[in-house]
Amino acid sequence: MSRGVPGSRTLGPGFFVSGTDTGVGKTLVACAIVRGLRAAGRDVGVMKPAETGVGPKGPLDARALRDAAGVEDSLEEICPIQLRLAAAPEVAAASEGASISASRIRKAFDVLSRRHDRMVVEGAGGLLVPLAEGVTMADLAGRLGLPVVLVARAALGTINHTLLSLEALEARGLALAGVVISHADGALTGADARNLAALRGRLGARLVGEIPPLAPGEQPSPQAITLA
Numbered sequence: 001m002s003r004g005v006p007g008s009r010t011l012g013p014g015f016f017v018s019g020t021d022t023g024v025g026k027t028l029v030a031c032a033i034v035r036g037l038r039a040a041g042r043d044v045g046v047m048k049p050a051e052t053g054v055g056p057k058g059p060l061d062a063r064a065l066r067d068a069a070g071v072e073d074s075l076e077e078i079c080p081i082q083l084r085l086a087a088a089p090e091v092a093a094a095s096e097g098a099s100i101s102a103s104r105i106r107k108a109f110d111v112l113s114r115r116h117d118r119m120v121v122e123g124a125g126g127l128l129v130p131l132a133e134g135v136t137m138a139d140l141a142g143r144l145g146l147p148v149v150l151v152a153r154a155a156l157g158t159i160n161h162t163l164l165s166l167e168a169l170e171a172r173g174l175a176l177a178g179v180v181i182s183h184a185d186g187a188l189t190g191a192d193a194r195n196l197a198a199l200r201g202r203l204g205a206r207l208v209g210e211i212p213p214l215a216p217g218e219q220p221s222p223q224a225i226t227l228a
Contacts, residue, residue, distance in 0.1 A: 014044075014119035015177050015227070016146035018137055020161035022125045024153040025182030025211060027061045028220055030122040031068035032211070033149065036222030037118055044069045045116030048079045049105040049140065050124050050131060053086030065122060073112060080108045090130035100132040102140065109144055121146060127168050138172050147175035149208075149227070152199070154183045156192055159199045166206075178208030180225055186213045 017030040030046070037044045046065035054060075062079035081100055083092035093100050113119050121144060123129070123137040131140055141148050148169055152162040162179065169176055181196065188196065200207055209225030 013117065014113075014121065014146050015149045016121045016123060016141040016144060017149045017151060018123045018127050018141065018165075019151040019153075020126060020158065020165050021153055023184060024151050025184040026122050026151045027064050028184075028211060028214070029149065029151045029180050029182060029209075029225065030120055031064055032209075032220045032222050032225055033227065034065065034068040034120050035219075036225060036227075037120070038068075038070065039222060043117040045071060045073065045112040045119045046078055047109060047112060047119065047121040048124075049108070049121065050081035050083070050089040050100065051079050052083045052089055052092040052124060054082045054084055058082070061122060065120070069120075071116070073115070077108055077112060080104055088129045089124055090132055093132075102132050102135045102143070105131075105140065106143060119144075119146065127165055138168060138174060142172065142174055147177040149177045150179045152179055152181050153185065154181050154188060154192070154196050154210075155185050156195060159195060159202070162199060163202070176206065177227055179203050179206050180209040180211065181207065182211045183213040184211075 015033060017026050019026045034044050034046060046069045048059060048062040048065055051059040051061050058075060059079040059082050062075055066078055085092040085095045089100055127138040129137045131137055150165055152158050208227055211220045211224055
């Protein structure tokens, strides 16, 4: 599906937050990164280029990012693609008889990146989720020139999903900013804990943070993630 990433490989200032799966805690991690950058005195812009499953309250992930950044950018700029069906963006767009323009997303990103010192962009689902015809989330990260923060679920299957995602990044020549482990599913069983310990060992210095189980509405500490 991917056609590759044309253009410059120069990395821009900021991060592209992706995951090993959907529902792994990307928004929590992205918001924690944003708050950490703000605490360091950075002016941070945010984007959720495409959000699906959007209901009457609007794009909730995009709203959370905007609140974390404390910006006045409109939701239409932060989230230019808003779709009702909770599916991959390309699939959700097709269900509405529409298609997604990657160039539209790039234009919105360019506008926001000129306003702010840093950009934090949250993808939808995992790296190979189709955004538009022939364009995956990995392609989008490359086109925006942002290193990837990979959010991994702390549960059974995480070793396989995480290592496959890292191989996909390497195969596409995309820069990895680091891996953040998210306890999005709550407390672990003994077997899961051993499995996760094995993943930590395999990641080594690539592991840049871990979000513990959180109570409903609780936000992770920005100090839980260490990014240069």
